[in-house]
Amino acid sequence: MSTQKITLAKGLNMGLRKAMEDDPKVLVMGEDVGKLGGVFRITDGLQKDFGEDRVIDSPLAESGIVGTAVGMALRGYRPVVEIQFDGFVYPAYDQIVCQVAKMHYRSKGRSKMPMVIRIPFGGGIGAVEHHSESPEAQFAHTPGLKVVACSNPVDGYWMIQQAIASDDPVIFLEPKRQYHADKAELDESATPEPLFRSRTVRQGTDVTVLAYGPTVKTALQAAEAASGEGKSLEVIDLRTLSPLDMGPVLDSVRRTGRVVVTHEAHVNLGMGSELASRIQEECFYSLEAPVLRVGGFDTPYPASRIEEDFLPDLDRVLDAVDRTLAY
Amino acid sequence: MSTQKITLAKGLNMGLRKAMEDDPKVLVMGEDVGKLGGVFRITDGLQKDFGEDRVIDSPLAESGIVGTAVGMALRGYRPVVEIQFDGFVYPAYDQIVCQVAKMHYRSKGRSKMPMVIRIPFGGGIGAVEHHSESPEAQFAHTPGLKVVACSNPVDGYWMIQQAIASDDPVIFLEPKRQYHADKAELDESATPEPLFRSRTVRQGTDVTVLAYGPTVKTALQAAEAASGEGKSLEVIDLRTLSPLDMGPVLDSVRRTGRVVVTHEAHVNLGMGSELASRIQEECFYSLEAPVLRVGGFDTPYPASRIEEDFLPDLDRVLDAVDRTLAY
Amino acid sequence: MTHQSEFGPDLAEVFGPSQQDGGPELVQLLTPEGERREHPEFAFDLDDEAIKGFYRDMVLTRRIDTEATALQRHGELGIWAQLLGQEAAQIGAGRALRPQDYVFPTYREHGVAYCRGVDPLNLLGLFRGVDHGAWNPNDNNFGLYTIVIGAQTLHATGYAMGIQRDGAVGTGDPDRDAAVIAHFGDGASSQGDVNEAFIFAASYNAPVVFFCQNNQWAISEPIERQTRIPLYQRALGFGFPGVRVDGNDVLATYAVTKAALQRARDGQGPTFVEAYTYRMGAHTTTDDPTRYRLSDDVEHWKLKDPIARVKAYLTRNGLADDAFFGAVEDEANELGHHLREGCKALPDPKPMDMFAHVYAEEPEELRIQREGFAAYLETFEESHA
Amino acid sequence: MTHQSEFGPDLAEVFGPSQQDGGPELVQLLTPEGERREHPEFAFDLDDEAIKGFYRDMVLTRRIDTEATALQRHGELGIWAQLLGQEAAQIGAGRALRPQDYVFPTYREHGVAYCRGVDPLNLLGLFRGVDHGAWNPNDNNFGLYTIVIGAQTLHATGYAMGIQRDGAVGTGDPDRDAAVIAHFGDGASSQGDVNEAFIFAASYNAPVVFFCQNNQWAISEPIERQTRIPLYQRALGFGFPGVRVDGNDVLATYAVTKAALQRARDGQGPTFVEAYTYRMGAHTTTDDPTRYRLSDDVEHWKLKDPIARVKAYLTRNGLADDAFFGAVEDEANELGHHLREGCKALPDPKPMDMFAHVYAEEPEELRIQREGFAAYLETFEESHA
Numbered sequence A, B: 001m002s003t004q005k006i007t008l009a010k011g012l013n014m015g016l017r018k019a020m021e022d023d024p025k026v027l028v029m030g031e032d033v034g035k036l037g038g039v040f041r042i043t044d045g046l047q048k049d050f051g052e053d054r055v056i057d058s059p060l061a062e063s064g065i066v067g068t069a070v071g072m073a074l075r076g077y078r079p080v081v082e083i084q085f086d087g088f089v090y091p092a093y094d095q096i097v098c099q100v101a102k103m104h105y106r107s108k109g110r111s112k113m114p115m116v117i118r119i120p121f122g123g124g125i126g127a128v129e130h131h132s133e134s135p136e137a138q139f140a141h142t143p144g145l146k147v148v149a150c151s152n153p154v155d156g157y158w159m160i161q162q163a164i165a166s167d168d169p170v171i172f173l174e175p176k177r178q179y180h181a182d183k184a185e186l187d188e189s190a191t192p193e194p195l196f197r198s199r200t201v202r203q204g205t206d207v208t209v210l211a212y213g214p215t216v217k218t219a220l221q222a223a224e225a226a227s228g229e230g231k232s233l234e235v236i237d238l239r240t241l242s243p244l245d246m247g248p249v250l251d252s253v254r255r256t257g258r259v260v261v262t263h264e265a266h267v268n269l270g271m272g273s274e275l276a277s278r279i280q281e282e283c284f285y286s287l288e289a290p291v292l293r294v295g296g297f298d299t300p301y302p303a304s305r306i307e308e309d310f311l312p313d314l315d316r317v318l319d320a321v322d323r324t325l326a327y
Numbered sequence C, D: 001m002t003h004q005s006e007f008g009p010d011l012a013e014v015f016g017p018s019q020q021d022g023g024p025e026l027v028q029l030l031t032p033e034g035e036r037r038e039h040p041e042f043a044f045d046l047d048d049e050a051i052k053g054f055y056r057d058m059v060l061t062r063r064i065d066t067e068a069t070a071l072q073r074h075g076e077l078g079i080w081a082q083l084l085g086q087e088a089a090q091i092g093a094g095r096a097l098r099p100q101d102y103v104f105p106t107y108r109e110h111g112v113a114y115c116r117g118v119d120p121l122n123l124l125g126l127f128r129g130v131d132h133g134a135w136n137p138n139d140n141n142f143g144l145y146t147i148v149i150g151a152q153t154l155h156a157t158g159y160a161m162g163i164q165r166d167g168a169v170g171t172g173d174p175d176r177d178a179a180v181i182a183h184f185g186d187g188a189s190s191q192g193d194v195n196e197a198f199i200f201a202a203s204y205n206a207p208v209v210f211f212c213q214n215n216q217w218a219i220s221e222p223i224e225r226q227t228r229i230p231l232y233q234r235a236l237g238f239g240f241p242g243v244r245v246d247g248n249d250v251l252a253t254y255a256v257t258k259a260a261l262q263r264a265r266d267g268q269g270p271t272f273v274e275a276y277t278y279r280m281g282a283h284t285t286t287d288d289p290t291r292y293r294l295s296d297d298v299e300h301w302k303l304k305d306p307i308a309r310v311k312a313y314l315t316r317n318g319l320a321d322d323a324f325f326g327a328v329e330d331e332a333n334e335l336g337h338h339l340r341e342g343c344k345a346l347p348d349p350k351p352m353d354m355f356a357h358v359y360a361e362e363p364e365e366l367r368i369q370r371e372g373f374a375a376y377l378e379t380f381e382e383s384h385a
């Protein structure tokens, strides 16, 4: 197969289509996923080709969407649920943490829950309240769920298929501000990396920068900028948030001795706190400086005109890099 | 006023009564809080004395309870909501994180949200699924909420009144297995400590043990046991989880250089991870060993016959103490 | 300072309150005195042998309940959710099912579980604290008990949507067409999830029967707190039929549920069945109903006992003799023995079991945690050795 | 492989689908042609001057909407939720309110906001991204816009319960008795929260009017996905009255809402008002309705324009002349100017504003974070200096 240049939105769309072609049990469900193709057009064209029974426009009720998806999964289907925006996942929170996450455990493995819950997450698109949230830590704290975040078009294509193929429920986070941003070359004949693996996206020797979803790009930009000043940053795209793939992280930290974690979620009890905890536990003697965290501040997501101040950016990442290097 | 020996359940009940007497705007609402006095009897006798309009038995719907409480708060009331068990707070999650937490911010401080959401939390009572959860980290991650946990009868009495007096919404966690356990002497004429302060409940020099709610007792027992072996543990009852009161914690760590955090919530992204992150950030050079975390494992809460293995206990705390001392 | 609410229940006057006798809309085919009644819409289409079978079912179900209650009192169970008084509702509903139908229960459906062939011993596990559900839901098309109120009604609706997608609705093949039944209580009817289940079921015309046992109480809260009008009418506002059946009448419950299930299997969509009954016991063994309800009410409902009326019918019409009743009693005794002995013999889980089945595919970090705990436990065994 | 669902809408046949013309149950007092109609239950009790006032209100409201839409197109707003076609529903509802009543809006209640005296400029803030809500809800008893679908219906119900507790219901004092109105859309009717609001309101007999603008669409989903029967009937199942009113008829909407509010103030509990209307524009300025609906439908609804019919009535009956219409037009132009100039002049928030009002009492840790960020920002100012 020849390669093509695609956006993240396109990669996800193609990945969904592929999964639906490969397995008739795969269903897509959510608000406006049918004719409209979702507000971000990620499911564009799927209902036309797979019909209303496989691409299901739902009533406006997130608990209902996830709860009925549980039932469909129990019947042997593999539902892929779209939550329209991050901030609207909360009405379904009970079904996710008490039912989706626990069904396999409760049933001693007799009832599988092969469900994917797709959530466009993060900010930076100038949206109104509730449209720019980063709820990943809350799900990662819940045993029974797996949580991943893609950061680029090629990962979008492969990871969505892998998540659908997983027999465990996967919270699938998509950095919405990347949907229609950068394009990348997709080779459909390639062999993807496993889903629950982190990836070192830039080698470096001075500081390890951990990122996922939307902040991978920020981290890479920071690394580029830092290299101009003679600082060598290693950037890891975590990709999987639960489970964490600590192998590459610890390897890197043992080499650099310095870590900056960056995400859009609030710093307090965000993924950065878990990463910092594990790193100091595992690499205590390798650390030259404390693990520093650069995230959304511990305020509600602000009005969009100042969202870029709320969100971690190149400068704040570099500031943390400088601080860690100054130790 | 003379002192009396009371349980935690009694302390909370007396505190609620006092708050209702002091301020006619204080309302109590929840499932079975009326004639039954709540399944744990924390609201025992209140409906009889304050009437059905102030002690409100609600329909069986947690989102409805919290959502209507928001409206009552907007009308100038101070609702105290009871969630029957920790595991049943999730249907109200959306109202809590999107409305209760954000109303003050959204309205530029014009709409106050003086609401208390009482949640009996934690395990150890031999209950069935969903009755032993520890959801605190999820709330602490949410800006706009304040989160506290009481650990003893006297704190129960004072802290509930202080939480009700707070103009910010407070998630009020009550260690249910302590409700009817140990008694303590209450002096109603005493001046309580402020609500958002941690308290050193045992002085020590070798290791700092951080605990809250149900694990304070465990930590104190561990300290007692350790002292027999010549190890001196300092125990801090955090009391406030959001905001954290880092002052006493950092002071202690600077003296001991070693920390063990213990809570019943899952270790992964639990309060321990935030505490570890902050401690390594603030006291990097004081630490002699990594901050260690002893919590519920990263599995769903198991069947109650093995819950004591899931929960952190004396031995697991001491094990961590030994590990940190061995560094 | 004691006072009642000043906001009068004017709606109850308009729409009529929920009545102790169920009101005129109640479908009844067997009176509390044991007399058969006809109903214009619903007929009981089985013979007297079947009624004898229902009698047996109800006696055995009650025995499961009293035995489990006793086991709780003796400390063998942590808690037990009693069904006393609800036997007819559960047997009537349970016996109306076909093998291919699927049941989503609450935590109180012991009688339905029995009808599905779930060993009652398996029900005890979660109340004893040895597991969260001992049976395989796929063995008997009987889902695990669900404790979060109302959550299972959405699962039921989704499962029914799956049945539709499998083409197992409205084909006319009696062995293929399938329905789902979702059990829940009167209190549950207030949960958002339950109402969303109604919406999804109506919207997709899903083959699901919403079977509500209105036992008049949600722990200490009377039905009037949840609704001011008869509960079955809730369904009408969502666009599907609702029926109130005498839940203490096993014949009527059977007939109505059977019709509703057939409607679902035929592709005619959801039905709401309100089985009007009464929780004769406490909410659970830890509850104390004397705090909130009158013993008078309980006495009133004793006269409507679901088992007594079938016994009266069988006796009065000479359909069963002492030998029959004695044989059922013997069977019940045997069952009691099975439960008592079986319960005590239920193996405790091992600490390490808590790590089993968290995921279909265990992540490395959990494996490490598991192995770490195993090693930790071994240090104790060593030190005790 | 294109195919439609095989699960037929049999319920729609039974109960009758939601009709384009609202069906026989529609309360209408002014036809699309501008003719007055009588209704046995609801009368319009104001004079022609009031109707002229409504005309003005609707024209100004529409101008707010078109102006804001244009501002969005010019990049001055991030997004705008248009109300085109819903002016009568909002003015009718808004003008039925008394000062002491309280409004809980969605994100589209620009007309109601206007009625409450909220400066339309204040509505732009959140769509421009300068704040989450610029007005003080207590100034006009008009709550902030709520974006999470349905959440505000529970707030409304709770607020109404507060009114009860303040003794401001059923006293007969017209300046004291108060009601609450909760706005929401047809799509919102599927949310658990909205249904729970119905339950709480019925249970406590709360003085709240549930005012649903059924504009036939929830983004791309037609009303049939949310309900198979006319939406106002939903209320009946919860035990309170539901009324379907022509939401493009400002007289009828006013009359029905006024009656419902009075019922609430009198202590007779909740009412559901379904204002049957149509979303003439896109869901928001970022939506593309050509993907999912026919322009035929839009054309059909154009004939029912809420403003045109009042104009027809006024003209036909010689109640208003060109001078009147010209004056209203002038006012609208002035309003347009106010919005255009005002919008561009809306001050951007400062970065540090994000830390304001997180709490009533700022915790120390947040103060430290805030001060840290301020110091960080200063390093830039220095480096730029």
Ligand SMILES: Cc1ncc(C[n+]2csc(CCOP(=O)(O)OP(=O)(O)O)c2C)c(N)n1
Pocket: B031, B060, B062, B084, B088, B091, C108, C147, C148, C149, C184, C185, C186, C187, C188, C189, C215, C217, C218, C219, C279, C283
């Ligand atoms: C979401 C949730 N909230 C609260 C509870 C606690 N609870 C358990 S049973 C019950 C009452 C249920 O009443 P009903 O639905 O009438 O069923 P019944 O117990 O009468 O069979 C309550 C409040 C729960 N299990 N789940």
Ligand SMILES: Cc1ncc(C[n+]2csc(CCOP(=O)(O)OP(=O)(O)O)c2C)c(N)n1
Pocket: A031, A060, A062, A084, A088, A091, D108, D147, D148, D149, D184, D185, D186, D187, D188, D189, D215, D217, D218, D219, D279, D283
């Ligand atoms: C809980 C939640 N889910 C999804 C959304 C996204 N969303 C915004 S408006 C809308 C449709 C609302 O339709 P309706 O209630 O009919 O109101 P309308 O927009 O037509 O006025 C959706 C799905 C949201 N805001 N909140």
Ligand SMILES: [Mg+2]
Pocket: C185, C186, C187, C213, C214, C215, C216, C217, C218, C219
């Ligand atoms: Mg009940």
Ligand SMILES: [Mg+2]
Pocket: D185, D186, D187, D213, D214, D215, D216, D217, D218, D219
């Ligand atoms: Mg709509």
